[in-house]
Amino acid sequence: MNDNITSFALTRRNFLAGTAAALLGVTGAASLTGCAPAGQPSADELADTGETTLKEPTATRDADIVIVGSGAAGCFAAYEAAKAGANSVLVVTKSGNATDSNFNEITGTASVETAALKAAGETYTVDDMYDRMINYAHWTVNARLLRQCVSLLPSNIDIFDEMGVETMVLGDRYNFGFLNVHGFTGKNKGVNFEEGLTALGVEFLYDAPVTHILMEDGRAAGVQCESGSDIINVNARAVLVCTGGYLANEEKVAAEYGGCKVVNMGSLNNTGDGERIVIEAGGVAERVRGMGMNDIYGMNEKSTISVFDANPFMQLAFYGGLLTDPAGKRFMNEYMLAQEPMNGGGEATLHEKRYYAIFSENTVNAMKDAPYYQSIGAPAVWTSAATMFNAPLPDFDANLAAAIDEGWCFKAATLEELAETTGLSALPETVAEYDACVAAGKDTLFLKDPAFLQPIQDDSAAYYAFEYNPSAFNTFGGPRTDELCRALDADSNPIEGLYVGGVENGSLFCSPYYAVGGSCSGLSIASGRVAARAMVNYIAQK
CATH class of the missing domain: 3.90.700.10 (Succinate dehydrogenase/fumarate reductase flavoprotein, catalytic domain)
Structure with missing residues (x-):
């Protein structure tokens, strides 16, 4: 494989390799995601999974915490929950395997104050990053939630290290004036996390799109999903929804963006299921909508x-x-x-x-x-x-x-x-x-x-x-939450037991995209961790 960046026949490997020499220079790469994995069904096939009413289950499972979605937020939430002592954590996902997500494809993530950044001479701090982000967002986001997520950015990289995912500091490609993007030097990081999380006792249920949140007396009590011909009710004490947004749902994209055709450069799994089931459970959509636009070239x-x-x-x-x-x-x-x-x-x-x-x-x-x-x-x-x-x-x-x-x-x-x-x-x-x-x-x-x-x-x-055409890697925006990632109802009251993380957390991301490379992945990862800590505390108090 040719690792020479001067050739435009780019691959994920040489795209990153070409930036290593630019550690302290102006070059670098901060693409947030790659193309969807090959062999997936069409977006239309994936989008039509929701039913208007619950079905009679053919099987039942139990868990302390059920996480809907196996992307960046879901994997890091599973890690945080397992480390915090949750007895059983089940990840239920539409994805077919550990590599079938935007998380597996992303090539870089935002961080600050890491050992690698300090070795590079970077002095940009957590406070600097928060101040930049909250002011760029003009305070349209939940300021407490953003503060928590930014504070977790440094330790995100420590978790990658623990999971055997190597990173390197990339250059200041957009001339923002500071280094922050950590690029991944290998591929299939989803496999690393599946293996690491399984060792921690986390279970994965693949090819199982969630169609509903199970509600009992106004409290989230689990989810219903479909796995082949089985209708499975997963009873849980807390539910986290983080399914990656809705970019693959052309009808919803057109409705949100005045009929604009946006070419989807990300996963075909991201059809807006998470937002739909949270709204169905009593949540309310935040008004902010945005996209992680294609930063490689036109499409x-x-x-x-x-x-x-x-x-x-x-x-x-x-x-x-x-x-x-x-x-x-x-x-x-x-x-x-x-x-x-x-x-x-x-x-x-x-x-x-x-x-x-x-x-x-x-x-x-x-x-x-x-x-x-x-x-x-x-x-x-x-x-x-x-x-x-x-x-x-x-x-x-x-x-x-x-x-x-x-x-x-x-x-x-x-x-x-x-x-x-x-x-x-x-x-x-x-x-x-x-x-x-x-x-x-x-x-x-x-x-x-x-x-x-x-x-x-x-x-x-x-x-x-x-x-x-305009093209993007992902959407952001969706259900409104508080600083603990708890889904809020129309009266701004938390829906007990229901949490939202990742890019479909409507209270974390601004529009347009933050002027910080790797924001979507960095903040999504951190939001999963915030939600997991809150869920473990919630369960302990019940």
Whole structure:
């Protein structure tokens, strides 16, 4: 396997290996997840698991604590509960095995004050991180819950170490001014956790989607799940729901985002089951909704959906050049998508059902022999490109032809013809205005950094429009909780015995994504631990 980061034929292994040398530099990688494991059923098949009423059980199980979901929050909750002395912990999950989750695929997680960070000379503290996050969120989250989760970030890495999952500090890819992302040097961390948790007495029930929470006198008393032809009632003293959000539920995504098509780069298991069953049990949804946007490059539903094996022309979306909406008008400062794709830049794309990157043929052809990043002077403000876009496009002719054949790349002899072909009616006028800004050295509309002002019209024989859909790894937002991750009802009272963790905890994540790499995984892990400690204490008091 080629570990040279200068080749854009990226894999999870060389994506991380290429960042090791950048420990104290500007490069690094903080992708939060990878593509869904192969061989899964379709999202539509997975989404239709909920029933409106309970069924007659064919089997019954008992546990102190039942955890719904085997991702980051679920695994760390199981660890914390077992370590705290819970007599029996059962993880019930739709996933088919230990590697069938976003948790297994994530390549990095946020932390502070770890031994590795201190060895690297990093002085950023837990207080610094909390202050950054709570102010970035404008206090729209549960401040006490966020405080607890941030305080657990350092010891998250200790647990990874205990489970045999090696990490290394990655560079400051987004130029935030501090190091915090710990990348995973191996793969299939889910297997490490399954083995480690099983040794602690935790049990896993795979291929068993939960359809309902069992309620008794207003208290969560277990869950009902389906395993093959069996309907299983799991009686439990406390229930934690952490099923990973709803990005694979196209209908719900469309409802939340005004009909926008968002390409799912994460697990097909994440169809919103957790939020549904908590609301059914009396919970209330928080108003904040957001997404962990794709920070690798653009994506189009017409092509192969993959993070590390996508057509390299997908990356042109993140080059900071001219982007337009479906009418052919600019809609954002394109530098934001080039440098801050997970938060502000990615959020801007959610305003559009699709968007287009416009280039001249001369500029595109030059990418065959030299990286675009270098051709525009390797601007210091584009630190992300030092890792991601520092090589010519591989298999140039074949990949360009594939993009055209798949219908997301358009080529025409003139801008007027390109506008007609794509429906980008305002494109000629937009390009004229944009090129005037290029000539003047100032973006008079969105004030983009002048380093990214590159001309479109350059006497080329043809012009290109590359079409992209917004794409993301996961959603965040869902049921409202208190600082103990207890689900709250409409009167803000805790629902006894019912807890919510991970990205579907509606009180932990802001929109857009925190300006901290690895936030979703780091905070999800910590929330599982907060919930587990609270559940153990709750059981002890009963």
